[in-house]
Amino acid sequence: MTTPAPHFYGLGAEFSSASSLMTAAEKVRDSGFRKWDVYSPFPIHGMDAAMGFSRSRVSFFSLIGGITGLTTAFILIYYTSALNYPLIVQGKPYFALEPSMPVFFELTVLLTAFGTIIGLLLLTLMPRLHHPVFNWDRFKRVSDDGFFIVLEAADPRFEKGASRRFLEELGGSHITEIFQDAEPQPHPARAEAQGHA
């Protein structure tokens, strides 16, 4: 059984501090790279601007969630209390805006929150269990004291030699080629079982 050659993911470089990571990110942004990312142990204020992020699109999902919530609340109240089972309580109208407002508000807020979370997960491609950068040993320090930039091979501007030199110019150290995972190997027990079959 032969393992297929692992797929090349990109080039990673390590930086010494948050500020050198920030300066490097600004230069990568200015060079026109699109598919790349920075990794740090903590959020760095101003990194979104240094990476050239535009406004997040999450608010669109929030709006959709909010509108859904308001509509749901209206239908829920109007259908149950004015159409399906009209009942006079305390001489109040079957349907009135006053008692509906809290429900409108709460459901709008609830589904806005859902919309926001779902939008966030969709836009960040989360949740995912694994990522090619985990195949790089030094990367383990990202949750401790490591600052990294990874340029992805999928970017049209990526070219192995030039990109390596670029990362060196930026002051990156330990520049490493990162590979996608190989095809999953069968579990040894299962492989043994298959061998017996």
Next chain:
Amino acid sequence: MSASPGPLPAAEKLRIESLGIFPVLFPILGAVGLLSAFFLGYLTNPAQLAFSYLFAFAVGFTICSGALFWTLLHHALDADWSVLMRRILETVACCFPVLVLLALPLLFLFPKDLWYWMTKPIGYDVLLDWKRPFLNTPFFYMRCAFYLLFFCVAAFLYRRWSMQQDEDGDPRLTLRSRHVAYGFIPLFVLCFTFAGFDWLMALDFHWYSTMWGVYLFAGAAQSSMALLILITNGLAKTGHFRGLFNVEHNHIMGMLLFAFTVFWGYIAFSQYFLQWYANIPEETWYFVYRNTGTWAYFSIFLVVGHFFVPFLLLITQPAKRTPWRICTASGWVLLMHCVDLYWIIMPNLQLKKARAAGLPPATTGFEPSIIDLLALVGVVGVLAAAFLWLLARGSIFPSRDPRLRESLGVTNWS
């Protein structure tokens, strides 16, 4: 990133000449407005004058106490972003001594026109008799004296400490301001709430709302923030705060204005909602009358104008970061704050008229008077003149506050 290094900006004086016609206009408007309101009112309609004057006074009172609230809050929370604008707030709050002078006619000339519980004998109304331990004339005046004294002392102390720090740069003044704020905030809440009960809620002694204090407070904090936005942007436009005041400050003030717009809407709705649900005649009457005849249009305008319009005007980030947009929204909020107080106070005048004429209340409605406008222009003019006079007496920002640098470098990480 971190605050920019380099020397702190030097103290900056208000340049009166850059303000154009306003420094002359305000005292003139104040004097002309007040004199003509009193003249016209006494000749034609003293009751109208009493209510118009209460309306104008309430606008001044809520805005000045709102400014005092923001000052206290700034210190209590040890805030940094607001240092640059704090002197403006302190100065608005410090108009309180003038407000005390303006309160004198209210408390000594008009009380029998305004608070008609004062004119009724014991046994006139069973609910009023129940409230006599609170609603009696001597106690009323003692309370009023206490509120006004507290507001004056608090506003005076905070401005004084801040001005003193401009001189000696003593950081202990910042600590003292903070520690005193912890004690003053509860006192502020009590004074403001009970002043609202005494001056506005007691216009109709049958009606009560436990949310009254916080309702008025929401309007006060919102409108004083709107005023702060207008003043700081106005000063920046006339060449003050050069290189100090920036879009981030507008953004934060805009967020607070937005937050208090929502807060006002929340409180106003809750007050209405609870009384609608409970359906107790003494309570619902307040809203029933304000939803009758022409007042109904007024009420709808209040809900739309005080909540929905500023909500939509302020919801996006560019709206808060573009000076003309945030100033438009602030001006609108101030206008709607006046409308709110008008809606609170003036129906009582129409009810009074109906009572005097023996007519059913539904025959009365929204009836604007020129005296409303004159009194408002008069009170606002006098307060604005006092504000400019006070502001010109020192630096327009606390130039040696230990947190000034943080205020200058403030950024909203979006």
